[in-house]
Amino acid sequence: MVEWAKEGVEQVLLVVLGSYAEIDLLDLIRFHSEGQRQVTKVFDQQGPLGISLLDRGCILVNREQVSQNGDLPSARYDFLGYVVRLSSSSNYRRLVEDALEGRCGIQPSGSQTRKSVWIDETAQVDASAQIQAPCYIGPATKIKAGVVIRGCSSVERNCEIDLGTSLDHTSIQPNTYIAPGLCFRESVVDGTKLEHLARGVTVDLGTAGLCARIGTQARHAHRSPKLARVSELARPDAEAG
Secondary structure, eight states: OHHHHHTTOOEEEEEOSSEEEOOOHHHHHHHHHHTTOSEEEEEETTEEEEEEEEEHHHHHHTHHHHHTTOOOOOEEEEOOSOEEEOSSHHHHHHHHHHHHTTSSSOOOOSEEEETTEEEOTTOEEOTTOEEOSSEEEOTTOEEOTTOEEESSEEEOTTOEEOTTOEEEEEEEOSSEEEOTTOEEEEEEEETTEEEETTTTEEEEOTTTTSEEETTSGGGGGGGSGGGGSOOTTTOTTGGGO
């Protein structure tokens, strides 16, 4: 920021990643300018959101403090709009569901093949797969025969969901392979890691060959007969069938 200020940048908007907030940046700039403030920080009801607007003069005067990530005296901008702090997988799932249900400003990418179903043009979805709205399927993702996706589920880019697997209120993170015949509910899966949100349990399914990071040899482990049935860890809601 000090280098930018030296080059003549008049204002710096600093966003520390960790939350999704639908802030009207023009209104923030207006508030900052009208009050002739040097530093303005954005707060919601839970506290600071990690979003600050700094003037060039303040940065240059306090360059040593800025370089050391020191806290500068600031004005407070109170934001009452939509915010989700992405500090947990549960909050991430809330953001996904709000986006798919139209409760926030996020517009899923890809073609809307029917109401509340977004599928990227580069995704491959088998004709026998059951896709129930709302749902998102990302770029270069493969959905194999007999797969069922429902309950505000999302499958991000470059994933593969193998034969007959079911996703319900579940998000699959990028570059993840899911073996055949599994049932996931209220979960987030990232590579080999499964986090079951309702039970607060995290397990590694890689050693059992049930999940893998795309690009590794484990991706092809579904050729083994041991993957024909799902383990209880991968199917935390077994009584639901």
